[in-house]
Amino acid sequence: MNAPIIETTALTKTFPGRRGTVEAVRSLDLRVEPGELVALLGPNGAGKSTTLRMLTTLLPPTSGAARVAGFDVVREQGDVRRHIGYVGQGNGAGSIQRGRDELLNAGRSYGMSAADTRERAAHLVDALDLGGVVDRTVQTMSGGQRRRLDIALGMIHAPALLFLDEPSTGLDPQNRAHLQEQVLDLHRAGTTVVLTTHYLDEADAMAQRVVVVDHGRVIADDTPQHLKDGLGVRVTVALTGTDEVARTLALVGDADPEAHAVEVDGRPGVALRHRDGTAYAADLVRRLGDAGVGVAGIEVVRPTLDDVFLSLTGRSLREADGQPADQPTEQPADQPAA
Numbered sequence: 001m002n003a004p005i006i007e008t009t010a011l012t013k014t015f016p017g018r019r020g021t022v023e024a025v026r027s028l029d030l031r032v033e034p035g036e037l038v039a040l041l042g043p044n045g046a047g048k049s050t051t052l053r054m055l056t057t058l059l060p061p062t063s064g065a066a067r068v069a070g071f072d073v074v075r076e077q078g079d080v081r082r083h084i085g086y087v088g089q090g091n092g093a094g095s096i097q098r099g100r101d102e103l104l105n106a107g108r109s110y111g112m113s114a115a116d117t118r119e120r121a122a123h124l125v126d127a128l129d130l131g132g133v134v135d136r137t138v139q140t141m142s143g144g145q146r147r148r149l150d151i152a153l154g155m156i157h158a159p160a161l162l163f164l165d166e167p168s169t170g171l172d173p174q175n176r177a178h179l180q181e182q183v184l185d186l187h188r189a190g191t192t193v194v195l196t197t198h199y200l201d202e203a204d205a206m207a208q209r210v211v212v213v214d215h216g217r218v219i220a221d222d223t224p225q226h227l228k229d230g231l232g233v234r235v236t237v238a239l240t241g242t243d244e245v246a247r248t249l250a251l252v253g254d255a256d257p258e259a260h261a262v263e264v265d266g267r268p269g270v271a272l273r274h275r276d277g278t279a280y281a282a283d284l285v286r287r288l289g290d291a292g293v294g295v296a297g298i299e300v301v302r303p304t305l306d307d308v309f310l311s312l313t314g315r316s317l318r319e320a321d322g323q324p325a326d327q328p329t330e331q332p333a334d335q336p337a338a
């Protein structure tokens with residue numbers, strides 16, 4: 001097996017906060033293999049950006065260790081930086097330079113020759129669909145175009161590993177979809193991608209592996225499909241009368257001890273989860289019919305990653321996102337120097 005491209009051991013970052021120490025990242029053990037596309041998913045303040053900033057050498061860990069592209073993030077910062085691309089939140093705002101000049105300058109700052117930089121920039125302009133805008137000043141580009149330029153800047157030195165911190169935050173759905181497609185293309189071309197997001201659908205649609213983070217800890221790490229399959233499909237049965245609820249609960253009690261009474265569009269009903277949802281629901285309707293229980297309708301809903309988060313934390317990711325995070329007391333560092 002190849003060596004991991006990222007390996008962390010008990011990686012930890014604490015910040016002094018007004019109300020005591022903020023444990024932004026707590027004892028993170030993460031291993032990413034070359035070629036993976038991994039999403040760190042979690043609510044605001046979960047520790048996603050802090051993790052990325054330690055892995056990209058922008059922040060020193062408080063304790064623990066991390067190796068990225070084979071180098072130690074504390075002792076071999078320059079080597080790490082040469083082998084990674086990093087696109088932070090809100091880069092590229094309003095420069096009066098032309099996009100192409102930014103690309104050329106970035107390449108030169110990595111020590112690339114002018115000819116190599118021009119060739120690489122032309123490739124990225126094509127891959128990221130920037131042909132129509134790259135010769136305009138950055139400040140005249142739309143949000144989506146700037147984000148794609150940011151990614152081109154992060155990829156100019158052809159790193160094997162690309163970190164993207166909330167790449168599509170603030171973009172409209174069409175631009176988000178476009179950007180996601182471009183990132184998937186970079187991944188298909190061989191780049192390992194680690195991105196943070198609090199868009200459930202983005203993690204679900206893009207990532208081969210989702211690392212769910214909450215309060216600085218990893219609470220789940222698996223493929224989106226496994227995470228959802230583990231939860232089982234939700235089955236809701238609408239019943240014709242209240243007497244039918246107890247009879248239904250008695251019938252399903254063994255299959256799902258957490259089955260409970262619910263209201264379904266004003267009717268009494270029962271909701272439960274079952275791993276084998278669709279087949280189970282069909283069988284349940286038959287058994288209820290045999291027992292003479294009046295069924296008014298049945299609904300089978302596949303779980304989302306939000307259901308996974310809810311079952312792990314007791315909170316919906318959307319609710320959790322609404323909570324204000326502690327205010328930073330240290331200024332975030334800048335982009336890595338070349």
Ligand SMILES: Nc1ncnc2c1ncn2[C@@H]1O[C@H](COP(=O)(O)OP(=O)(O)OP(=O)(O)O)[C@@H](O)[C@H]1O
Binds near residue numbers: 016024047
């Ligand atoms: N420089 C800092 N000084 C103090 N506290 C900080 C600093 N940076 C982050 N924190 C705190 O660490 C915790 C984790 O923040 P982090 O930005 O890593 O979360 P996140 O999951 O990336 O959130 P978001 O989705 O909002 O970007 C939060 O409580 C945050 O307020």
